[in-house]
Amino acid sequence: MKEASALYRLLGDEARLRLLRVLEQDRFNVKELTGILGLAQSGVSRHLGLLKEADLVAEERDGAYTFYRLSPDIRGTGKGPLWPLLQAQFKVAAASALVKADEARLQEVLRLRRENFEHVGPDTRDGRQLVPGRSWAAWSRAMGMLLPPLEVADLGCGEGYLTVETARWARHVTAVDRSQGVLARAKALASRKRLSNITWKKGELEKLPIDDRAMDVALLSQALHHAGDPAGALAEAARILKPGGRLLILDLRPHDETWVREKLGDQWFGFSDDHLNGLLTRAGFKDVRVALGARKTNDPFAVLLAVGTKPTRKK
Numbered sequence: 001m002k003e004a005s006a007l008y009r010l011l012g013d014e015a016r017l018r019l020l021r022v023l024e025q026d027r028f029n030v031k032e033l034t035g036i037l038g039l040a041q042s043g044v045s046r047h048l049g050l051l052k053e054a055d056l057v058a059e060e061r062d063g064a065y066t067f068y069r070l071s072p073d074i075r076g077t078g079k080g081p082l083w084p085l086l087q088a089q090f091k092v093a094a095a096s097a098l099v100k101a102d103e104a105r106l107q108e109v110l111r112l113r114r115e116n117f118e119h120v121g122p123d124t125r126d127g128r129q130l131v132p133g134r135s136w137a138a139w140s141r142a143m144g145m146l147l148p149p150l151e152v153a154d155l156g157c158g159e160g161y162l163t164v165e166t167a168r169w170a171r172h173v174t175a176v177d178r179s180q181g182v183l184a185r186a187k188a189l190a191s192r193k194r195l196s197n198i199t200w201k202k203g204e205l206e207k208l209p210i211d212d213r214a215m216d217v218a219l220l221s222q223a224l225h226h227a228g229d230p231a232g233a234l235a236e237a238a239r240i241l242k243p244g245g246r247l248l249i250l251d252l253r254p255h256d257e258t259w260v261r262e263k264l265g266d267q268w269f270g271f272s273d274d275h276l277n278g279l280l281t282r283a284g285f286k287d288v289r290v291a292l293g294a295r296k297t298n299d300p301f302a303v304l305l306a307v308g309t310k311p312t313r314k315k
Helices: 002-010 014-021 030-037 041-053 084-095 097-116 136-144 161-167 180-192 230-238 259-264 275-283
Strands: 057-062 066-070 151-155 170-178 196-203 215-221 241-254 288-296 301-310
Touching: 014 041, 014 057, 014 097, 030 041, 030 066, 030 097, 030 230, 041 057, 041 180, 084 097, 097 259, 136 161, 136 241, 151 161, 151 230, 161 170, 161 180, 161 196, 170 180, 180 196, 180 230, 215 230, 230 241, 230 275, 241 275, 275 288, 275 301
Parallel strands: 151 170, 151 215, 170 196, 215 241
Antiparallel strands: 057 066, 241 301, 288 301
16 A cells, blocks of 8 residues: 555656656657656656656666666556556547647657658668668758858747758858847857857847848748738848848648647747748749648648748849
């Protein structure tokens, strides 16, 4: 009874139940779990330690990394009835905003794993060949090497991951975000990468701190759905572009994940192809193209791509 009491007290914590639900799907390291759950790293480590002591979670080393997974003991050794009960509760909770947010972030972690180390072919246990060195990040940098030196604006730059990649091939990048704290983290990232061709500016998408006709390319990556006025944001992007300059947008197709408004501050639940095409056309862009960027089965978010060109001045 004492052991059972301790076990049930341990499971009387929402964060630990969320951890077990996530670890049912795959193994993860602490950094990944921190991102999925949106909790402090110290808290995640403490919860993992307690679950490990109770033989509910196992730790394993893989190269330089430590991963956590469900312990086989959770399904047996006196705990057999526990796991079906937890699975039933996880199923009931699947429609809750908190669990849906966890699941969306979990899928994003798995997507990043795939894109940074892709698998193809027939030779591994899941029927695909391991290809050491295959990386979408490397391909992105390789494609950038084909571009001329350009003046680029990263609008709604967030923590600067795209800014840093762009700075590897651009002449100069001007990165804009509304949050001073986010910009500080982005600056720290660029400093660690020893990049000096980036200017960081605090500002709103609808009122950019950039001169007229100053940029060759403007990027809006997963930023337009945060704008209170998307039409105004696109008009500002057109203003800062040189004649012949191009706007590239990565955003989301329409979805019904309403939790993103509270958790992530989204103002719009994605854009349809026609809606985004119309917004770009009304902002004055020509040669507008809108296409599906990426979609994964059972993922509620599909990436939408759009590109448009600012008309050249008449002679």
